[in-house]
Amino acid sequence: MEQLLCPSIINKENTMILYPKRIIYLLFLGLLISNSYAASYNLTIKGNLKIESPVCLLNTNSPKSVSFGDVLLTRLNGANYKQTIPFELTCHNILKNNLKLKVIGNPTRFNSYGGLSTSNSKIGIVFYIDSIQQPINTLLDFNYNHLPNIEVAPIKDMSANFSDTDGGQFSATAMLQIEYQ
Numbered sequence: 576m577e578q579l580l581c582p583s584i585i586n587k588e589n590t591m592i593l594y595p596k597r598i599i600y601l602l603f604l605g606l607l608i609s610n611s612y613a614a615s616y617n618l619t620i621k622g623n624l625k626i627e628s629p630v631c632l633l634n635t636n637s638p639k640s641v642s643f644g645d646v647l648l649t650r651l652n653g654a655n656y657k658q659t660i661p662f663e664l665t666c667h668n669i670l671k672n673n674l675k676l677k678v679i680g681n682p683t684r685f686n687s688y689g690g691l692s693t694s695n696s697k698i699g700i701v702f703y704i705d706s707i708q709q710p711i712n713t714l715l716d717f718n719y720n721h722l723p724n725i726e727v728a729p730i731k732d733m734s735a736n737f738s739d740t741d742g743g744q745f746s747a748t749a750m751l752q753i754e755y756q
Contacts, residue, residue, distance in 0.1 A: 628668065629669040641658045648742075651730055652730065655729075662723065663722075664753065674718070675714045677754065680711050682711055684696070685697075685733070689711045691749050698731055699729070700727050700749075701730050711749065
């Protein structure tokens with residue numbers, strides 16, 4: 576008699592009847608082994624690799640200066656004596672026109688809105704970008720096609736006591752930084 580892989584019963588007609596649990600087991604095993612898929616499709620992914628890095632040149636890469644001339648202490652309020660900072664920007668190989676501007680410098684101790692400190696600790700410089708006062712050391716979004724107008728004005732420490740010895744020249748240094756988005 577042949578040996579069967581799974582137990583079975585032979586009926587009167589000499590046909591084999593397999594146990595139902597074994598049939599289910601064999602069917603389940605067949606499903607695990609099969610490589611059938613419900614659906615499939617091809618996916619194509621494309622991109623554009625730029626080899627050249629974007630290059631921007633700010634103010635022809637030369638330092639710029641602003642002179643307030645003679646200023647009166649009583650008129651230093653952050654609005655009087657405004658001067659425009661030259662701002663020319665030329666960029667090549669940029670993918671997007673969205674850029675960021677940052678004025679980097681040492682902040683004053685007396686202006687909570689982020690003025691730039693000067694050589695006279697009682698005098699600071701405030702920055703206006705498109706007529707809105709902006710704190711230094713923070714990023715500001717702008718579009719390459721619409722360059723911002725940058726202005727500066729001197730401001731005094733309102734809580735400081737000024738004497739005749741506080742007069743004289745003052746100076747400050749800041750750096751304009753452009754970032755790509």
